Amino acid sequence: MEYKVLAAEIIELIGSKDNVASVFNCATRLRFKLKDDSLVQKEELEKLEGVKGIVTGAGQFQIIIGSKVPILCEEVKKLLDLSDTVVETKKMNPLDMAIDTISSIFSPMLLVMCGAGVLKGFISLLEYFAILDVTSGAYILLYAASDAVFNFLPFILAVTAAEKFKANKFLSLIIAGSMFYPSITALTDTDLSFFGLTFTVSSFASSVLPIIFTVYLQLKLEKVLNRIIPEFVYPFLMPFICLLVLVPIVFIVIGPIFAEVSSWMSTIFSNLYSFSPILLGVVLGFSWNFMVIFGVHWGVVPVILTNLAVLGYDMIIPMVGPINFCMAGAAFGVFLKTKKANVRAAAGTGALTAAFGITEPSIYGTNLKYKRPMVLGGIAGAVGASITCLGGAQGTAVVIPSILTFTAFMNDKGFEFLLIGTAVAFVLAAVLVYFFGYNDSME
Secondary structure: OOHHHHHHHHHHHOOOHHHEEEEEEOOOEEEEEEOOHHHOOHHHHHHOOOOOEEEEEOOEEEEEOOOOHHHHHHHHHHHHOOOOOOOOOOOOOHHHHHHHHHHHHHHHHHHHHHHHHHHHHHHHHHHHOOOOOOOOHHHHHHHHHHHHHHHOHHHHHHHHHHHHHOOOHHHHHHHHHHHOOHHHHOOOOOEEEEOOEEEEOOOOOOOOHHHHHHHHHHHHHHHHHHHHOOOOOHHHHHHHHHHHHHHHHHHHHHHHHHHHHHHHHHHHHHHHHHHOHHHHHHHHHHHHHHHHHHOHHHHHHHHHHHHHHHOOOEOHHHHHHHHHHHHHHHHHHHHHHOOOHHHHHHHHHHHHHHHOOOOHHHHHHHHOOOOHHHHHHHHHHHHHHHHHHHOOOOEOOOOOOOOOOHHHHOOOOOHHHHHHHHHHHHHHHHHHHHHHHOOHHHO
């Protein structure tokens, strides 16, 4: 595929470069903020080779491309030559604004986190077969590489949040650095005094909310200082005041508050999990892929990361295994049933990519298109996720479950239930779709 040509065609069909306020990508989608959605030629866009579907929501115009979307996004950015100026677009409701903020902050780092998860699974496999000793230098270095993205998550979020809020990213990184300064981390859970104000030093390792909220405050402070500080002293006085004000606020106010918030979030989720793991599995298993369509699933990401930081494990990550494979199974059911070459090609591709953790091609290529496979796949996902959840499966790595990454769960609780739930979801979805979900007359 010639991505430069596709980028030019997309820009022309969304109303030209003058209609684009911003663009970024997640794992499979090109996400635009447009000034006027009515200028988009949707039907022509969907006909382009390489475009697997179109979704609108959360104030974004999203084009489903696939796993090579980062390459296309770079070509689009080159042609757009967007400045860093924030372009005013139509106002969003609070829910759309929240989803847009979360997806904008977490999307850019998703592929890196998944890559680190694959590496962690690879290390687990080598450890399991006694190829790599846990005391060896190779294990220590590779484990550090796989775990660094999570342990130092606030540094990554400092960059992505600064880009989203249009704050000074280097200043955001310095603030994040203060959270991990050696003499500070050595005093975690110790009481300190700041000019008479006593506070307890919080641990920010793997935290999510503190740095995001701090960067937002940084933006507001920068705007105020931009209005009141003379231009000739602004370059050094602005960062001086921001550091002087924000770093103490991080440790004295934001850290303790969000430590409590994170604890509450994990407690609420744990209580729900303890109350009825089957109910949790049914709700998430059935609804997750519908949430993916509208991008609402991004709202679950902070909960996952909070569970990992507070509890040391998460229950949602393993359930994503059956959730992904139910879409693979549904597409595979279409693949087995159809006699049409074009449908078989779309269904086969969708089933394969879903097995590798990317479900959009299966969702938009067959399952959502014919409706019944989407619903029946959701039912199979609910069954598989319930089995996984009922078995107490836990995840300790931020990774999308797929045939490449299941080894990352080998040493975690309930691994066998993750495998059983995933297998059930795939087979049940394929069987249901084959007998009840598709026939060639639907085409």
